Amino acid sequence: MHGYISQSDKGELVIGGGADSYLNYSQRGSLPAIEHTVTALVELFPAISRLKMMRQWGGIVDMTGDRSPIIGLTPVEGLFVNCGWGTGGFKSIPGSGFVFADTIANDRPHPIAEPFGLDRFTTGAVIDESVAAAVAH
Amino acid sequence: MLKITCPVCGLGADETEFTAGGEAHIVRPASTDPENISDEAFRDYLYVRDNPRGLAHELWLCARGCGKWFHAVRDTYSHEFKMFYKLSDPKPQLNLTKKPRARAKAAKS
Ligand SMILES: [Zn+2]
Numbered sequence: 001m002h003g004y005i006s007q008s009d010k011g012e013l014v015i016g017g018g019a020d021s022y023l024n025y026s027q028r029g030s031l032p033a034i035e036h037t038v039t040a041l042v043e044l045f046p047a048i049s050r051l052k053m054m055r056q057w058g059g060i061v062d063m064t065g066d067r068s069p070i071i072g073l074t075p076v077e078g079l080f081v082n083c084g085w086g087t088g089g090f091k092s093i094p095g096s097g098f099v100f101a102d103t104i105a106n107d108r109p110h111p112i113a114e115p116f117g118l119d120r121f122t123t124g125a126v127i128d129e130s131v132a133a134a135v136a137h
Numbered sequence: 138m139l140k141i142t143c144p145v146c147g148l149g150a151d152e153t154e155f156t157a158g159g160e161a162h163i164v165r166p167a168s169t170d171p172e173n174i175s176d177e178a179f180r181d182y183l184y185v186r187d188n189p190r191g192l193a194h195e196l197w198l199c200a201r202g203c204g205k206w207f208h209a210v211r212d213t214y215s216h217e218f219k220m221f222y223k224l225s226d227p228k229p230q231l232n233l234t235k236k237p238r239a240r241a242k243a244a245k246s
Contacts, residue, residue: 020157021156021157022139022152022157022159022195022211022213023188023189023193023195023213024213024216025190025213025214026213026214026215026216030138031138032138032151032152032153065183065184121180121183121184122176122177122180123176124176124179
């Protein structure tokens, strides 16, 4: 079960959000993902089962092999990446900007960013944590 | 909602009856000489995927039916399934001459 909910200033409830279990570039959203999210939230707040859904939105998330971002150098000289934030971005992306700037300025990974390098998929030192999303991936 | 047909038992049902298994035809590095398999080869096997926007070979599990894995060719932009085939069937060659958006336009007109 997985869902989040917040109320906008207009009073509408903004809810979300899951990812499809398969590749999807349509950006149309999908019924099983909506049903999964709504099921979780109705279980938590039964009263919202009476609400009508006004609109839905679907986009593309960049997921990595271990669900953690990739921050650091690449095999191409002068090319740096800060990507793969997938479902876990909102809270830690601003912080990652500081270590990424330091990484670019010094052409080496910032100590905090070091474990998030692209080479972790070769060494096997993958990061089994959910970054800031507080979601057990 | 994807509509899927299992080529093993013939079950035709919604995607919720099946489990997606990701990209198909990924070959594990040969294990006759395990000490000499490079880390890069295992990285490619475990993590490197094509993620095409368009036609893709995929693995699916007939989770609520016969319980067997099978293959499918699906357009990841339009969701159209081109074919379903068994694990023992050879990998079909895909016609990738047209980009998905061009195909979608052609289908509309
Ligand atoms: Zn089946």
